[in-house]
Amino acid sequence: MSFPVLPVILLAPVAAAVVLLFIPKEEHRLIKSVAALGTFVSLFLTLVIYFNYNQDVGGLQFVTQRDWIKDLGVTLFFAVDGISLPMVLLTNLIGFCAIFASWNISNRPREFFILLLILITGVMGTFIAHDLFIFLLFYEVVVIPIYIMVVIWGSSKRVTKEYAGMKLTIYLLIGSGFLLVGVIALFVKSVGVLGAPDMSFSALAEAGAQLSNFDQIWLFALMLFGFGSLISMWPFHSWSPDGYAGAPTAVSMIHAGVLKKIGGYGLIKIAVVMLPLGAQFWAPWMAVLGIAGVAYAAFGALAQKDLKYVVGYSSVSHMGYVIIAVACLDVIGLNGAVANMFAHGIMAALFFSMIGFLYEKTHTRWMPDMGGLGRQTPKLAAGFMLAALASLGLPGLVTFVPEFTIFVGIFSKYGGLAVIGIAGIIITALYALRAGAHTLFGPPRPEYDHLEDIKGPELVPLVVLGFVLVVGGVLPSLLFDMINSGVVPLHAEISNVLQLGGNL
Amino acid sequence: MPFDASSLSLITVEILTAALGLAVLVLGVIAPGRGRYGLAGVTVLGLIGITGVAISNWGANGSLISGMYLVDNYAAFWKITFLVSAALVVLGSMRYVDNLGSTQKEYYGILTLATLGMMVMASAGDFITLYMGLELMTISFVILVCLPSTNPRPVEAGIKYILLAGMSSAVLLYGLSLIYGLTGEIKIYEVARAVASGDVSPALILGTVLLVAGLGFKISAVPFHMWSPDVYEGAPTPITAFLAVGSKAASFALVIRIFIGALPGIWQHWALVVAILSAVTIIVGNLVAIPQDNIKRLLAYSSIAQAGYIMVGLVTATEAGVKGIMFYVFLYIFATVGAFTVAGYFYNKTGSDKIKDYAGLSQRSPLMAAVMLVSMLSMAGIPPLAGFVGKFYLFSTIVSDYLWLAFVGLIMSMVSVYYYLRVALVMYRDEPNDPSPIKLTSPVAITLIVTLVATLFIGISPGPLSEVINSAAHSFFIQ
Numbered sequence: 001m002s003f004p005v006l007p008v009i010l011l012a013p014v015a016a017a018v019v020l021l022f023i024p025k026e027e028h029r030l031i032k033s034v035a036a037l038g039t040f041v042s043l044f045l046t047l048v049i050y051f052n053y054n055q056d057v058g059g060l061q062f063v064t065q066r067d068w069i070k071d072l073g074v075t076l077f078f079a080v081d082g083i084s085l086p087m088v089l090l091t092n093l094i095g096f097c098a099i100f101a102s103w104n105i106s107n108r109p110r111e112f113f114i115l116l117l118i119l120i121t122g123v124m125g126t127f128i129a130h131d132l133f134i135f136l137l138f139y140e141v142v143v144i145p146i147y148i149m150v151v152i153w154g155s156s157k158r159v160t161k162e163y164a165g166m167k168l169t170i171y172l173l174i175g176s177g178f179l180l181v182g183v184i185a186l187f188v189k190s191v192g193v194l195g196a197p198d199m200s201f202s203a204l205a206e207a208g209a210q211l212s213n214f215d216q217i218w219l220f221a222l223m224l225f226g227f228g229s230l231i232s233m234w235p236f237h238s239w240s241p242d243g244y245a246g247a248p249t250a251v252s253m254i255h256a257g258v259l260k261k262i263g264g265y266g267l268i269k270i271a272v273v274m275l276p277l278g279a280q281f282w283a284p285w286m287a288v289l290g291i292a293g294v295a296y297a298a299f300g301a302l303a304q305k306d307l308k309y310v311v312g313y314s315s316v317s318h319m320g321y322v323i324i325a326v327a328c329l330d331v332i333g334l335n336g337a338v339a340n341m342f343a344h345g346i347m348a349a350l351f352f353s354m355i356g357f358l359y360e361k362t363h364t365r366w367m368p369d370m371g372g373l374g375r376q377t378p379k380l381a382a383g384f385m386l387a388a389l390a391s392l393g394l395p396g397l398v399t400f401v402p403e404f405t406i407f408v409g410i411f412s413k414y415g416g417l418a419v420i421g422i423a424g425i426i427i428t429a430l431y432a433l434r435a436g437a438h439t440l441f442g443p444p445r446p447e448y449d450h451l452e453d454i455k456g457p458e459l460v461p462l463v464v465l466g467f468v469l470v471v472g473g474v475l476p477s478l479l480f481d482m483i484n485s486g487v488v489p490l491h492a493e494i495s496n497v498l499q500l501g502g503n504l
Numbered sequence: 505m506p507f508d509a510s511s512l513s514l515i516t517v518e519i520l521t522a523a524l525g526l527a528v529l530v531l532g533v534i535a536p537g538r539g540r541y542g543l544a545g546v547t548v549l550g551l552i553g554i555t556g557v558a559i560s561n562w563g564a565n566g567s568l569i570s571g572m573y574l575v576d577n578y579a580a581f582w583k584i585t586f587l588v589s590a591a592l593v594v595l596g597s598m599r600y601v602d603n604l605g606s607t608q609k610e611y612y613g614i615l616t617l618a619t620l621g622m623m624v625m626a627s628a629g630d631f632i633t634l635y636m637g638l639e640l641m642t643i644s645f646v647i648l649v650c651l652p653s654t655n656p657r658p659v660e661a662g663i664k665y666i667l668l669a670g671m672s673s674a675v676l677l678y679g680l681s682l683i684y685g686l687t688g689e690i691k692i693y694e695v696a697r698a699v700a701s702g703d704v705s706p707a708l709i710l711g712t713v714l715l716v717a718g719l720g721f722k723i724s725a726v727p728f729h730m731w732s733p734d735v736y737e738g739a740p741t742p743i744t745a746f747l748a749v750g751s752k753a754a755s756f757a758l759v760i761r762i763f764i765g766a767l768p769g770i771w772q773h774w775a776l777v778v779a780i781l782s783a784v785t786i787i788v789g790n791l792v793a794i795p796q797d798n799i800k801r802l803l804a805y806s807s808i809a810q811a812g813y814i815m816v817g818l819v820t821a822t823e824a825g826v827k828g829i830m831f832y833v834f835l836y837i838f839a840t841v842g843a844f845t846v847a848g849y850f851y852n853k854t855g856s857d858k859i860k861d862y863a864g865l866s867q868r869s870p871l872m873a874a875v876m877l878v879s880m881l882s883m884a885g886i887p888p889l890a891g892f893v894g895k896f897y898l899f900s901t902i903v904s905d906y907l908w909l910a911f912v913g914l915i916m917s918m919v920s921v922y923y924y925l926r927v928a929l930v931m932y933r934d935e936p937n938d939p940s941p942i943k944l945t946s947p948v949a950i951t952l953i954v955t956l957v958a959t960l961f962i963g964i965s966p967g968p969l970s971e972v973i974n975s976a977a978h979s980f981f982i983q
Contacts, residue, residue, distance in 0.1 A: 166925070
């Protein structure tokens with residue numbers, strides 16, 4: 001048996017969290033260093049497997065498999081393919097940076113970093129699990145640490161942090177309640193089809209595809225609601241701006257960066273693959289909801305004066321593109337969806353970390369109270385601007401190619417909607433540049449003259465995420481070849497079923 | 505059949521439990537003043553030893569006294585469940601009982617006898633035996649509830665309990681006698697045969713309805729739940745815990761014997777009623793828990809909701825359902841004992857049951873706060889805790905025929921997170937009014953750690969337990 005690299009990647013943050021339990025709570029620097037080390041191990045190993053993944057062979061690699069619960073057919077099945085590996089990489093990039101973005105936490109840091117490490121593990125687990133039960137296990141693990149972190153370390157501005165935390169939690173849990181009904185029903189039906197319980201993705205895909213049109217449609221609706229509310233699909237998005245605004249920086253980074261991507265990932269790898277006929281039925285609706293989200297949230301972002309709300313709405317808007325792209329149900333669309341999730345994750349995490357530092361230093365996120373910070377804090381301003389430009393999809397940054405791919409995909413399927421979608425880019429440019437202009441440019445304000453620029457550990461998010469933004473933009477094949485190697489077989493599977501059903 | 509002394513070995517566990525209960529009562533009288541502190545130790549060790557015997561007797565199969573008393577894996581599993589919960593309750597309440605002064609001997613002795621009553625309920629092969637077990641348990645509980653007799657509140661709770669328990673027993677007996685009258689049989693599996701082959705008369709339906717009502721009281725299903733928040737709040741907290749786990753578990757053992765054992769022939773007549781009661785119980789329990797500001801009342805309503813989830817397993821009257829019930833009850837024990845032990849110990853130290861006084865508990869005693877949080881989240885069914893697997897088993901039995909019930913159950917369990925998290929909020933966010941750390945005595949600490957580890961372990965690795973329960977549930981259907 002080869003080295004179980006995925007379990008090690010998964011458990012390195014847990015190991016760090018366990019070590020933290022035994023460090024005296026006054027040792028702030030040591031606590032942060034241990035947390036950083038744990039996430040660094042995961043990040044490093046993820047990079048190793050990312051570049052060692054054999055794209056010509058494709059499929060699931062680095063497999064670790066063990067029987068777990070026999071009478072439910074659950075196996076502890078960890079593996080990665082071309083879709084999940086970019087997501088794991090994203091998780092670890094952001095997880096590592098989130099530790100440094102929280103470097104200045106001085107209120108109960110030990111608890112904070114333990115919860116943060118559990119959160120990172122939970123998110124990572126959903127991307128490497130290829131068993132639906134284990135997926136759900138990790139999916140809901142993340143909810144409670146987030147709640148506790150928001151209510152203790154969050155900030156109350158427009159809404160109190162208690163309200164924000166509860167809203168975040170209840171939305172996600174209600175969504176997952178519907179999802180759970182769908183999953184249990186799919187599982188019970190699959191036992192009828194397969195003759196034995198088996199919760200692995202592949203078995204459920206085989207069974208799900210054989211279900212009747214009607215079953216697939218209502219099961220897909222449940223999953224669409226569950227995953228859709230996680231990816232902040234309009235109209236189930238309202239937790240997202242409030243939640244991000246209330247959350248501490250690291251939680252906003254992880255939540256906007258990777259956690260809500262679990263929704264898109266689940267839609268593709270679970271809902272669409274297991275219930276292709278259902279996906280086909282709901283695809284036009286998804287496209288409409290997606291485009292509504294794009295347009296609505298872009299205008300929403302335009303109206304905000306609080307920086308975190310701007311980015312909060314902007315992430316709803318960007319996720320709208322992902323939903324339309326999934327609704328295309330073709331290779332280009334799915335490629336664009338996965339790539340856009342990766343690109344947006346990097347961009348949103350950088351944005352939130354920069355806003356976090358700005359808020360720490362100026363004690364405000366209110367745009368009219370800022371201005372000219374480009375002079376006083378040039379590095380911070382550079383990071384902020386980089387994120388803003390990535391948000392509007394500047395060519396040369398990682399976000400450009402995915403957006404372009406998505407537009408190509410939706411133009412052929414939903415021509416009319418594509419026009420609205422592309423118009424959304426203009427609004428995005430408007431609010432992203434406006435946010436930059438209001439905070440960074442204009443005459444410097446004397447009250448901010450004493451501000452120190454980000455330095456030392458604070459630079460890590462800017463350097464790491466900025467590097468990925470640029471490299472991903474210049475060498476998009478690094479990302480796209482990987483994703484394509486996962487999407488092509490997946491799409492072949494779906495179109496097989498759809499053709500058998502005579503619907504394509 | 506003449507009485508066969510060799511068959512006594514089948515009931516070693518019951519005999520030992522009876523002996524332990526009586527021995528503790530006697531020891532309490534003859535032991536000198538300080539010696540009574542040893543009683544708790546004797547009881548715990550005795551219960552653990554008996555649990556060991558019960559485990560080693562696993563697989564024994566037979567019946568005594570012409571089928572009045574059944575010994576199978578089904579009953580054996582329930583007995584282990586009762587013994588484990590009794591041991592945990594005694595261990596967690598050692599310090600609490602010191603305040604009871606000279607009545608300690610009654611506390612430990614009668615608690616053991618209540619456990620014996622539960623065992624008889626689980627093994628009962630006919631209506632008379634099961635009623636005997638039920639009354640042994642109920643009367644023991646009445647005494648336990650009003651044990652701190654100098655305080656008016658427990659006495660009030662005790663009176664409430666005895667009145668309502670008596671009334672529900674009467675309703676139950678009426679139902680049982682109607683069924684006896686119609687079938688002429690008193691043994692559970694003979695009744696099943698008679699019911700399955702005979703006509704469905706209105707009187708039989710009336711009998712079944714009375715059984716639903718009578719047993720509904722015992723498991724505190726809505727609308728028969730009114731007694732439980734008052735009694736739970738008034739009783740000494742460890743007894744509340746034992747009522748919530750032991751009494752409820754034993755009642756479910758009984759419910760399964762009666763409904764799935766004796767009345768599967770008219771399953772289609774009671775299934776929908778049980779499904780509706782279960783939905784109402786889940787909804788009312790969870791919604792009424794939301795505004796509570798007393799931790800014991802909150803836990804009382806939450807345990808009503810838990811009973812609703814467990815009833816889901818009855819609806820299909822299948823092996824999978826019975827398995828779901830047994831699995832859920834077993835994990836529910838750890839969650840509930842954990843939460844109540846924290847509440848009891850907290851009351852002991854601070855004299856308060858108010859949720860707002862739990863402020864900053866995570867700083868005063870990280871273990872207590874963690875156990876409370878984990879127990880509550882397990883009840884809410886958040887993975888990787890045991891409750892998630894339990895709900896998965898329960899709801900997978902009904903999802904194809906009673907989809908609406910699966911929706912009610914799973915959505916309401918997400919709603920329940922709302923009030924559980926309110927407690928978490930107070931414990932973790934707020935600064936304590938009195939920052940002094942709460943020191944745990946070692947028995948309490950052991951109880952808390954056992955419940956915490958069990959809740960996590962069953963959640964992460966449910967495989968082994970699930971296989972044991974499969975065999976227990978299977979033995980129920982091969983009579």
